[in-house]
Amino acid sequence: MQTELLREDQSRSPQERPRPERSRTDCPILLSPRLVMRAPHEDDIDALAHLANNANIANMVARMPHPYTVADAADFVRRTRDGAIGKCVYAITKADNGAFLGCCGIEPHDDGRTVELGYWLGEPYWNQGYVTEAAHALIDMVFRTRDIEQIDARCRVMNIPSRRVIQKCGFQFQATGMVQSLAVGGMVPVEWYRLDRKTWVSLKSWGGMR
Secondary structure: OOOHHHHOHHHOOOOEEOOOOHHHHOOOEEEOOOEEEEOOOHHHHHHHHHHHOOHHHHOOOOOOOOOOOHHHHHHHHHHHHOOOOOOEEEEEEEOOOOOEEEEEEEEEOOOOOEEEEEEEEOHHHOOOOHHHHHHHHHHHHHHHHOOOOEEEEEEEOOOHHHHHHHHHOOOEEEEEEEEEEOOOOEEEEEEEEEEEHHHHHHHOOHHHHO
């Protein structure tokens, strides 16, 4: 999710700051009005296990087990640290107190031109605009710092709040399909959306998308 103009230094958002360990993941810390998005670490494990151990969340994402244990959380943090999950995985945290809210990230496709956006948020923090805010920051970072043409996103057909987030970010519906759900233990129907660079350029003033 294109052109050299958008990759020039002056186009970088003030929300993007380099991580001290950037050589490990090449993913900057992202700042938004209410959030700090940074790499998951060991201090997140208890909050991660508590929030993720929720069937209402696990049933809506593809690769989250249920029940979700402290051991699952520790393994997730280890694998993100080792670069085994996606390209950039972020802990979504509150800027004012550091509270862990959930996770988001991007995963590259084999074509080298596309990445996929994923996210989940703890149920106590639903319906407060946090996911949309996090997605905006992550999408802006991706298009400004990576030579890709498009970002894909998928949500379960029944997941109306997630669909609303995707649409608020400017994604356009592409098709329906089926994906494997770890928590459900089978295939579930999903909707596939795409945001290309040209559309992002026309919408990058996010004020009109909220």
